Amino acid sequence: MKYADIIVDISHEDLDRTYQYLIPEELKERALLGVQVLVPFGKGNRQIKGYIIGLSDLPKWKEEAIKPITAIAEDTLMIESQLISLAGWMKDNFGSTMNEALKTVLPVKKTVKQKENRVIKAALSGEELQAVLEGEKKKNNKGRVRLLEELLKNPSLDYEWVKNTLNISLSTMKDLEKLGIIHREASVLYRNPVKQPSTVAKSVVLSPSQQEIADDFLKEYHEGIRKTYLLHGVTGSGKTEVYIKIIEEMIKEGKQVIVLIPEISLTYQTVMRFYQKFGDRVSIMNSKLSQGEKYDQYVRAKNGDIDIMIGPRSALFTPFQDLGLIIMDEEHEGSYKSENPPKYHARETAIERARLCGASVILGSATPSLESYKKALEGEYTLYRLSEREGERKMPVIWTVDLREELKARNKSIFSRKLQTLMEERLKRKEQIMLFINRRGYAGFVSCRSCGLVLKCPHCDISLTSHNNGKLVCHYCGYEEEFPDKCPSCGSKYIASFGTGTQKVEEMAKKEFPHARILRMDMDTTKKKGGHEEILSAFANGQADILVGTQMIVKGHDFPRVTLVGILAADLSLYAADFRASERTFQLLTQASGRAGRAELSGEVVIQTYQPEHHSIVYAGKGDYEEFYKREMLYRKLMSYPPASHIMAVLVVSKEEEKGSKASELLTKALKQWEEKEELMEYHVIGPAPARLSKANDIFRFCFYIKEDDYQRLMAAKDFLDGFYRFSDEFQGIAVQFDFDPMNSY
Numbered sequence: 001m002k003y004a005d006i007i008v009d010i011s012h013e014d015l016d017r018t019y020q021y022l023i024p025e026e027l028k029e030r031a032l033l034g035v036q037v038l039v040p041f042g043k044g045n046r047q048i049k050g051y052i053i054g055l056s057d058l059p060k061w062k063e064e065a066i067k068p069i070t071a072i073a074e075d076t077l078m079i080e081s082q083l084i085s086l087a088g089w090m091k092d093n094f095g096s097t098m099n100e101a102l103k104t105v106l107p108v109k110k111t112v113k114q115k116e117n118r119v120i121k122a123a124l125s126g127e128e129l130q131a132v133l134e135g136e137k138k139k140n141n142k143g144r145v146r147l148l149e150e151l152l153k154n155p156s157l158d159y160e161w162v163k164n165t166l167n168i169s170l171s172t173m174k175d176l177e178k179l180g181i182i183h184r185e186a187s188v189l190y191r192n193p194v195k196q197p198s199t200v201a202k203s204v205v206l207s208p209s210q211q212e213i214a215d216d217f218l219k220e221y222h223e224g225i226r227k228t229y230l231l232h233g234v235t236g237s238g239k240t241e242v243y244i245k246i247i248e249e250m251i252k253e254g255k256q257v258i259v260l261i262p263e264i265s266l267t268y269q270t271v272m273r274f275y276q277k278f279g280d281r282v283s284i285m286n287s288k289l290s291q292g293e294k295y296d297q298y299v300r301a302k303n304g305d306i307d308i309m310i311g312p313r314s315a316l317f318t319p320f321q322d323l324g325l326i327i328m329d330e331e332h333e334g335s336y337k338s339e340n341p342p343k344y345h346a347r348e349t350a351i352e353r354a355r356l357c358g359a360s361v362i363l364g365s366a367t368p369s370l371e372s373y374k375k376a377l378e379g380e381y382t383l384y385r386l387s388e389r390e391g392e393r394k395m396p397v398i399w400t401v402d403l404r405e406e407l408k409a410r411n412k413s414i415f416s417r418k419l420q421t422l423m424e425e426r427l428k429r430k431e432q433i434m435l436f437i438n439r440r441g442y443a444g445f446v447s448c449r450s451c452g453l454v455l456k457c458p459h460c461d462i463s464l465t466s467h468n469n470g471k472l473v474c475h476y477c478g479y480e481e482e483f484p485d486k487c488p489s490c491g492s493k494y495i496a497s498f499g500t501g502t503q504k505v506e507e508m509a510k511k512e513f514p515h516a517r518i519l520r521m522d523m524d525t526t527k528k529k530g531g532h533e534e535i536l537s538a539f540a541n542g543q544a545d546i547l548v549g550t551q552m553i554v555k556g557h558d559f560p561r562v563t564l565v566g567i568l569a570a571d572l573s574l575y576a577a578d579f580r581a582s583e584r585t586f587q588l589l590t591q592a593s594g595r596a597g598r599a600e601l602s603g604e605v606v607i608q609t610y611q612p613e614h615h616s617i618v619y620a621g622k623g624d625y626e627e628f629y630k631r632e633m634l635y636r637k638l639m640s641y642p643p644a645s646h647i648m649a650v651l652v653v654s655k656e657e658e659k660g661s662k663a664s665e666l667l668t669k670a671l672k673q674w675e676e677k678e679e680l681m682e683y684h685v686i687g688p689a690p691a692r693l694s695k696a697n698d699i700f701r702f703c704f705y706i707k708e709d710d711y712q713r714l715m716a717a718k719d720f721l722d723g724f725y726r727f728s729d730e731f732q733g734i735a736v737q738f739d740f741d742p743m744n745s746y
């Protein structure tokens, strides 16, 4: 490349403000994305430092006017360099602009005013102060007297308190300072988002299988091996204890560690386990922190004041200078994929960051994503297993109940007879119950209450969605049919779109068990700040017998008195219009089951379903991840869905329906023509069709999908489509977004 785009001020909001420089011949090999360079700047050609954030062969100005880069800066291992090259990689692999990627990796740019801790201190000894006090009393200087009296009790006072509560003016303080009686001091007070725990960590001796994993990892690390590990450990097998052990060793060796966990499980309970062990060498990052708090965590990380950062996706960009390990817990979680450009997956990005700075990665889950498990089986990742809970703690017994049988037996309650009996037992024994209603993506799928049939698209094997115009629509390919008045399979009239809410479950539970104390956790009850924590800690403290909730309650919680988990309608997420629906259902059921019997008391689980023969439910019931994986991979291979293949979603949004629809057709046609002209292999295009969310905020959404084995070919298609739409007049007022291997359908 001949030219480099250089950004001279990364603290600036507008990262688009770049300057083009010529790369001198002798620097060609070293002038890479992210590298820090010295360049002449401004009229006086003053030498300043900047970062390379783009490379090209085309000059943006008259060539004579482009100044050359002076040198590569000595200190080129700067953390910013690493993060900028990471941004370049994200741009190339997830199809965003460099600016979007930079904003993600360098999120806190403006210096936020730092909080200061100001104090007033006595500059004299107690005796001397006493003497001054007597003098001021005689002069009747009331303010000075008040302050001196307090200083005699306590030689260091909080400035704000002195000013506001003691009511001493600034000028009085200044006068006393001039006289050498007091002095004022300020120190930067870093906001620490977590209050220190009062309790200490319970001491855990790792079981032999846990210890073996920790030892193996550390042995490889010491041998200089850097790679990705997948820790597949059943729920409650002690994955977190293994992480803690490994982190302890890494820190002893001066390394820093990032622990990624899904925002939803970033609960007090989880964070405390780390705090109890590592004290204030840990910090957290989450969306609830103020801008100032976030800024402080970045500064603390960069200065080496902390060793461990815990947080969701964004914590991945913590500017640690000496990162040794990235742990990604619950690696299967969909929330690790960003929904806004750059639509990056934190797993792939973590692996790339680790590669850039010589760190290793541990992915952990009881229900690994098919993506990761496939790579582990193929040897790309090292697979560690914890297949049992050890000692007293046993995996729960799982009962699968066929809801069609309940209907036949005239049980119209939402609680099956089995669940009802077990609940009564638990309430008598004063043990706790969790009732889980799986609501994700339930809206709109249509099923028969007599035979359990779910209406699907004949071309896509994806459930149809009912629309208020009385039609059933496939959101993958646009196929439509009339809403039937009876079940096409058994003829029953009980065919309807499905949906039950947590509120209803709570009501029913109250009716059936009037003496039980019930808590409900869902979007409504956790809206206010701290709502989550309040409910969870009330439940942990035994202030309720039953906790009712959505998927929110399944994540990572460890309640020793929970011995029964009821999953009320396991099918609800099975028929989301999404190729990942089965995987997600299996994960939810397994994770929810995993909340039962985590301590000495043994646990039971009841899975209620209309589809007991569905593989997600069968294998979740047996706790058999391997068989589920095999079965689901067959389907992905057959349909060419990830991870058997790759898929790119192209979303076209427009204020005008007509225009948006036309634009999405234009794009698919252009792709075809391009293929023919360039004699490329044919792309496999599905759609275009109106998106599942076909209109949002008065904006119409259309989408199509391209399936392709070769990821690079998908990138090429993206580059073509991107260029095509940016330079065509028909696309005025239309935006096009790309999503690679999407987590949700559009």
Ligand SMILES: Nc1ncnc2c1ncn2[C@@H]1O[C@H](COP(=O)(O)OP(=O)(O)OP(=O)(O)O)[C@@H](O)[C@H]1O
Binding pocket: 204, 205, 206, 207, 210, 233, 234, 235, 236, 237, 238, 239, 240, 241, 242, 365, 366, 555, 556, 557, 558, 594, 598
């Ligand atoms: N070796 C051990 N000795 C004593 N207690 C242990 C041991 N290992 C794990 N535990 C305890 O068992 C419980 C479950 O362990 P932990 O939360 O680490 O499991 P996990 O695999 O991370 O669970 P999940 O994936 O379900 O969230 C915790 O209370 C933990 O302290």
Ligand SMILES: [Zn+2]
Binding pocket: 448, 449, 450, 451, 452, 453, 487, 488, 489, 490, 491, 492
């Ligand atoms: Zn039927």
Ligand SMILES: [Zn+2]
Binding pocket: 457, 458, 459, 460, 461, 474, 475, 476, 477, 478, 479
């Ligand atoms: Zn279809």
